[in-house]
Amino acid sequence: MEASGFLAKMQIDCSNDVPAPTVAAAYEQWVVPVLKRRLDANEISLGTIEHYHIAWKKHIEPRWADVYVTDVKPAAVQDWYDSMTRSQAEMARIPFRLIFDECGTHEVCSTEVAYRRYRMPGTSAQRDKGIWTLDELCSIWKSLRGSYMERWFILAAFGGRASANLWVS
Structure with missing residues (x-):
């Protein structure tokens, strides 16, 4: 510097x-x-x-x-x-x-x-939000069952507020 x-x-x-x-x-x-x-x-x-x-x-x-x-x-x-x-x-x-x-x-x-009045780029096209379906999450969970990553996966995949609604309904 x-x-x-x-x-x-x-x-x-x-x-x-x-x-x-x-x-x-x-x-x-x-x-x-x-x-x-x-x-x-x-x-x-x-x-x-x-x-x-x-x-x-x-x-x-x-x-x-x-x-x-x-x-x-x-x-x-x-x-x-x-x-x-x-x-x-x-x-x-x-x-x-x-x-x-x-x-x-x-x-x-x-x-x-x-x-100058430049044209700013437009908002990009709809991106994949990286949100998995419940079936996809269960499939991933099944493949991780018994591994050291299982508990971390459960917390990440099912521990959030939005996923809590899946279990209530």
């Missing part, structure tokens, strides 16, 4: 050689300190910062880290959002916008690319 922060600072400090910082440099040099100040001022929770950092590591960094902020184009941002689920895109959008907010504050580039 210290090395990447140092690199980010050097990229920004040496901006005469580079037209603008990379997205990673802007994040490390500008966004992270702002989030720390907001945390210290009790304006934001540690959990929120952790969510932003997860979105950074999982979605923003792999796609945008080495891209100069001035080279981020709306079509590429839309493609990026389209590659995620709706919840991932909505979570990644927040720190992505924070990066461009700071770029705008430092007059490096416009914030417009982060604030």
Whole structure:
């Protein structure tokens, strides 16, 4: 973390050689300190910062880290959002916008690319909820009977509130 922060600072400090910082440099040099100040001022929770950092590591960094902020184009941002689920895109959008907010504050580039009205991915098709029927559960239980896992299976499969209704009715 210290090395990447140092690199980010050097990229920004040496901006005469580079037209603008990379997205990673802007994040490390500008966004992270702002989030720390907001945390210290009790304006934001540690959990929120952790969510932003997860979105950074999982979605923003792999796609945008080495891209100069001035080279981020709306079509590429839309493609990026389209590659995620709706919840991932909505979570990644927040720190992505924070990066461009700071770029705008430092007059490096416009914030417009982060604030366009992008199409967010739709909610996904109905997924298998992983809920087994009573017959399926009984079949699994039969195969586990006598094993060390039987008691754990019984608790997991039949110990919940919803399954309690099966035994009452």
